Amino acid sequence: MTDLDWIEAAITAARPQAVGALLRYFRDLDAAEEAFQEACLRALKSWPRNGPPRDAAAWLILVGRNSGVDAVRKQARLTALPDEAAISDLDDVEDGVVETLDADHYRDDVLRLLFICCHPDLPATQQIALALRIVSGLTVKQIARAFLVSEAAMEQRITRAKARIGAGDASFETPGPIERAERFEAVAAMLYLVFNEGYSGAADPARAGLADEAIRLSRLLLRLFKTEPEIMGLTALLLLQHARSAARFDAEGQVILLEDQDRSRWSRTMIAEGLALVDKAVRHQRPGVYQIQAAIAALHARAATPADTDWPQIDRLYAALEHMQPSPVVTLNRAVAVSKVAGPEKALALIEPLADRLANYFHFHGLRGGLLLQLNRQAEARTAFDRAIALAGTPAEAAHIRTHLDRILKETGLAAE
Amino acid sequence: MQYAILCYNQEDVVGAWTKEEDDAVMARLMVVQTNLAKQGKLGPTARLLPTTSATTLRKTAGEPMVIDGPFAETKEQFLGFYVVNCDTLEEVIQIAKDLAIANPGVGSYEIRPVGVFFPHGAPQEAIDA
Structure with a gap:
């Protein structure tokens, strides 16, 4: 890693905090960004020579604040119309020692x-x-x-x-x-x-x-708000989904469905972090939509093979999600779990009422076709799959449905003989 | 004599590395580790997941408290450790210097002599009994 690499990483890491603080000082996004840019330019000159500051964000805020104040002063002289609001809380800028920057903000x-x-x-x-x-x-x-x-x-x-x-009207008061x-x-x-x-x-x-x-x-x-279960849930959800990324596409770039993925290619590191966060969040007993979705992803991650999946628990979690955030897509997802737990007939009964609202939704017709197929209603399944193919958003989606259609054709062909 | 080398770094900076940078650092550290392992000088090593996934159990007069996050709020976080077997402190400092060259930028290594060490978690005779 060259000097430039770690400086870049340090600046990227400090950026949200530094721009956020400069925005609070200047109450103007452009001014905050300009001040931050100026601070970064000075960092590129100073850090390789003097070594990294102990607190990169504080350094950038202080330097950015001073350079921004210079800019405001210059602007004020040019226009001869000092903007009181912009500089009113900058009086203490000279005694801006790094340690005095208010970390609580x-x-x-x-x-x-x-x-x-x-x-x-x-x-x-x-x-x-x-x-x-x-x-x-x-x-x-x-x-x-x-x-x-x-x-x-x-x-x-x-x-x-x-x-x-x-x-x-972004509020700059400390939020309640x-x-x-x-x-x-x-x-x-x-x-x-x-x-x-x-x-x-x-x-x-x-x-x-x-x-x-x-x-x-x-x-x-989450590092800033470490006791918020929904941020734990969100972080866990993203990690648990991203853990599968190496297994999600085949050599041709086609999507591989969850149940067909090579689970040995899932990232155990991301799964470990995601599972720990789900467990931490659960302790708070304040469920939320991200926690529930993360808990569902966690059950998939914990299953060594598709057959090991805890579908009854996934069904219960989707039911809770449906209750918290009712949506036809959530019900559709729940139907997959229901089909595993209670059979395709129950699942079909659950999704039939969604036909109008999901009329143009690929996954609705794909799942419906699959359930009809399991119930040996080939003709109806074929109609559903035809509809799904027409709505497929990617070649991979269409290809997946086509394998079902081919199977129906083959089976019904055999039956006719 | 055994020493623990405790690795402290700013995890938000480490987290801003690209995948390529992270892989490159790990590969350079692995060269140092492999070299030490070949000489029989390296014990267990670990890289820990981010402190956001940490939980702390704090003893109190009554029921211990379970707290989200790491034990201490510090500018640099405890991110991993090595256990090395060396005759002198100078030798351990040299190892830490090699680690620092492999992973430059910010951060520190705390070198602590090990008091009690069970490679298998407990005395072998107790496990066998």
């Missing part, structure tokens, strides 16, 4: 920084792009490549998103418990979206790294 700084990216007016893709730019410090070029758009288009998207949140809980919820949803971008695009190297990044940010949040 840090965790809410990071949470706030993540939270402003989750502005409800922003579509999901913009929330993710903004978080990757501001919190993770990815370049516009890297983000553009992950989203398969031009750099100019991504630049514009991020600029618009920033203008949107700039006009918003209810406000903090709301922030956790929004941030967790956004981090899950970031993860999903990487997870669903794992075959593309430009996107695969986003799953790791979501895990890094989730761990960071």
Whole structure:
């Protein structure tokens, strides 16, 4: 690892805290980012010569704050209109010894920084792009490549998103418990979206790294709020899903379903961390949607073979999730467990009422076809599979359904003889 | 004589390494470890998972308390350890220096002489009995 490598790692690690704190000082995202950039430039000059500072974040905040203050002063002279609001809480800047930086603010700084990216007016893709730019410090070029758009288009998207949140009213007061809980919820949803971008695009190297990044940010949040069971649940869920990544695709890049995966290729390290976090979260007895989903993923991870899967427990967990967050997709997932525990007929009865709402959902027709097939209702199964193929989003999904159809054709062909 | 080399580092910095950087560091450390193992100087080694997955049991006057996270809030976290068999402290310091060259940047190694050591967790005769 060269000097530049560890400096880069140290800056990346310090970034959420440093930009979050600078945002609190300057109350302006652009000013905070500029000050941080300036601090990084000075770090690149100073750290190789003087060695790493003991507290990289504090160093960057202090230097960034001073450089930002210079900029504000310069601006004030030029426009001759000093912005009192912008500099009112910067009076103590000269005595800004590293140790006096208020560490208690840090965790809410990071949470706030993540939270402003989750502005409800922003579509999901913009929330993710903004978080990757501001919190993770990815370049516009890297983000553009992950989203398969031009750099100019991504630049514009991020600029618009920033203008949107700039006009918003991000609160800089220390949040109360209810406000903090709301922030956790929004941030967790956004981090899950970031993860999903990487997870669903794992075959593309430009996107695969986003799953790791979501895990890094989730761990960071948990380090700051170490007793929050839902953040444990979120971190565990991401780890347990990501643990399977090496087993998820075949040599041709086609998706391999969970039950067909080579479980020896699952990452035992990620599973160990995920299982420990699920167990920690359970002790708090404050269940939540991420904890439940993580607990389901944990049961899959604990099963040495598909046959060892604890389906009754997965069924109960999905029932709890259905109760907490009712959605046809959750019911559909539960139906898989029900089919294993109580048979295909019960599962089919559970999903038939969803036909209207999931009429255009690939997995609905795929699962329905599979259940009908188990019940020897070949003709209906075939209709369902035909519908599924028409809705398949990837060649792998279509290929999987086609194997079922081929089997039906073969079986019914034999029956006709 | 046995020494434990306790590895402390800033885990958020370690966590910001790319997979390639992490793999490269581990490969360089493995060269140092293999070399020591060949000389019969290396005992158990471990890399620990992040402190976010840690739980602490704190003894109290009554029922012990179970707390989320590591025992102490520190700027550098306890991330792993080596047990080495060396004749002199100088030799252990040299090993720690080799580890530091393999894994540069921030961090520290605390060298502690081992008092009681059971390679199998308890005296062999007690296990056999």
